[in-house]
Amino acid sequence: MRRDATSSARARIGAALLLLLSGSVVAAGEGDWPAFGRDPSNGHHSPLTTIDRSNVARLRPTWIFQSGVTGYFQAEPVIVEGVMYVSTTGNHVAALDAKTGRVLWTYTHKARTEKIFGPPSNRGVAVSEGLVFEATMDGRVIALDAKTGRLVWDQEAVRPEEGETETASALAATLGDKPVQGSSRLGFKMPPLVAEGLVIVGVTGAGYGLHVEDEKGGLDGGSVVGIEGGYGRRGWLAAYDAKTGAERWRWYVTKEDGWEGVFAETTPDGIPLNRDIAAEKAAAEKNRDAWKVGGGSLWMTPAYDPALGLIFLGTGNPAPQNFGLTRPGDNLYTMSLVALDVRTGQLRWHFQQVPHEQWGYDVASPPFLVEATTPDGQVKAVAQASKTGFIYLHERTTGRLLARSEPLITHKNLFAPPSPEGTVVSPGPLGAISWHPVAYDAVSNRAFAQVRHGAATYTIKTVPASGNRPELRYTETSEAKGEPTFSTLTAIDLASGKAVWSKKAGSRLSGGTLSTAGGLVFSGEEDGHLDAHDAGTGEILWRFQCGAGIGGPPVTYAVDGRQYVAVAAGGASFTKASGFGTGDALVVFALPD
Structure with a gap:
């Protein structure tokens, strides 16, 4: 017991120091969950x-908050000094008494455009110095205002019309009566990071294709379409003054000068990419401005090391x-883990996991800091846990690759290019490990990841010329x-890079994981179950049916000495074909009094 208490105390002190150094005045009290990822x-x-x-x-459930807006509820709540702040579908925000669920205030967001990228999901807010920030x-x-919900400032970072493309509209017209959703319209999904008096957030929608529904009315079971040439926008990360909203710096994902890179034939860790380098170089002059619409969405909140003054994010x-010939070269700095100076946005280093990527393997899961x-x-x-099925470890100051885990899935035709006849590749664009956060327990040096196993078919198609097009x-x-499709909750020993245990789930896992010093790992499923696993063995010790798919990461906090899980x-997926319903509930659990 003494050792457990000491470990807990050290963890609390470390979290408090980290927040103090980050410039936030929010105290990391023992019971708080004061920021995305807790710290x-x-x-x-x-x-x-x-x-x-x-x-x-x-x-057992102790209280439930229903937002009144159904569907795609993916937010991670933030809890500061007994108040819970949570964003809901459509970017509405609520402040709740974290002990009882009593509504303290609500903010109703009035969008300036109905045309957005993807479903209207939001993944959380940030709280600092009496303000609640949302992108x-x-x-x-x-x-x-954290006390009243009053709007203090409102910065328009993206123009409402930014992202429309004639090419997208032309292709949509050729697909007949199949419903089409999406475009390269820029917007935000990630919870902001607040550091050094800055609110830091990045856009999504920069490089995504059209979603075509299948015969069941779903999107995940349908297809994603990437169009040749002229489709996309430059992804970017920006920092805004926390007091005024004024933009302080902006970093663009696509490199203006030399985004072609070195035309790498393998990934940095040595896996062949099966590229036609000669064809790419032949097309380079014709497509020298491809970086201007080069993509590079930013999905999740960066990690931050205040001692180094660096933030770490995936692009x-x-x-x-999924169509590479009109963007020859490595396409820097997409598909990368990058380190930026928190005060200026200057690039310190990058590690491009997949140069000239054609399969949808975004570096999406939020990076996390460890002692290797x-x-x-x-x-x-x-x-950083990747869609390709590895966890990579890098030295923080230089980006040097220290280690790579064993593959957490079975690969099939990895990095085989799309073809007219259709190429089956595993994993598909949904993962191995997508945007969902990975929990990390420093005491055991284990990471706990929701891993999706499955394959996709990548097919090149042609629409004949018509009129002036x-x-x-x-x-x-x-x-x-x-091809087999399933999910596992997998524990990885970061010292050896090996899976310690892996448990197959009853439905697709979603939302991310939470680990605790109580020896537990919480993980959500798309069928609505929230599961608690033994962190040592993976055994399920408890599960509860929440009534709709789990869409966001679970968190835990304490008020007046009582611990809660929220x-x-x-609904966890933007598909009607999953068979699981949508809802509007934030469910909070506790032990009986």
Whole structure:
């Protein structure tokens, strides 16, 4: 018991120091969950121990908040000094008494455009110095008074019309009566990071293709279309003054000078990319301005090391999605883990996981900070869980690759290019590990990841020339028929890179993971179950049906000595074909009094 108490105390002190150094005045009290990931390390781990292996089976709902807006509820709540702040579908925000669920105030967002990228989901807010910050799907960054919900400032970061393309409209018209959703319209999904008096957030929608519904009315089971040439926008990350909303710096994902890179034949860790380098170089002059619409969406909140003054973030796929000939070269700095100076936005280093990417393997899951064991001793490292099925460890100051885990899925035709006859590749664009946060327990040095196993078929198609419109080529990405599809919750020992245990889920896992010093890992499923696993063995010790798919990361906090677990249950997938309903509930659990 003494050792457990000491470990918990150290974890609390470390979290408090990290927040103090970050410039935030929000105290990391023992019971708080004051920021995305709990602290700037993005660890999604709590030192609380009241709920543990011995009693988690007694966990029961204690209160429920219903937002009144159904669907795509993906937010991670933030809890500061007994108040919970949560964003809902459509970018509305509520402040709740974290002990009782009583509504303290609500903010109703009025979007300036109905045309947004993807479903109207939002993944959370940030709280600092009496303000609540949110980045919205219609391209705004806003600050609310934390006590009243009053709008303090509203910065239009993206013009409402930004992102329209004639090419997209032309292709949509050729697809007949199949419903089409999406375009390269810019907006925000990620919870902001607040550091050094700055609100830092990046756009999504920069390089995504059109979604074509299948015969069941779903999108995940349909296809994603990436169009040849002229489709996409430059992704970017920007910092705004926390007091005024004025933009302080902006970093663009696509490199203006030399985005072609070195025409790498392998990934940096040595896996062949199967590129036609000669064809790319031959097309380079014709497509020398491809970087101007080069993509690179930013999906999730950066990790932050205040001692180094660096933030670490993953970047998305280049545009046009899944179609590489009109964007020759490596397409820097898409598909990368990058380190930026927090005060200026200057690039310090990058590691491009997949140069010239054609499969939708965005570096999407939020990076997290760890202490890595190497032959030279302990090294401050940053870890990133990838869609390709690896967890990478990098030295923080230089980006040097320290280690890579064993593959967490079974690969099939990895990096085989799309083809007219259709190429089956595993994993598909949904993962291995997508945007969902990975929890990290520093005591055990284990990461806990929701891993999706599945394959996709990548097919190049042609639309004949018509009138003044030339021939149009595009890549269609659809679920590979006959290939196994399932999810596992997997624990990875970061010292060895090996999976310690892996448990197959009853439905697709979603939302991300939470680990606690009570020896537990919480993980949500698309069928509505929230599960609590033994962190040591993976055994399910408790589960509860929340009534709708789990869409957001679970969190835990304490008020007046009582520990709670909270999770958003509003539907986890933008597909009608999943068979699971949508909802509007934030469900909060506790042990009986």
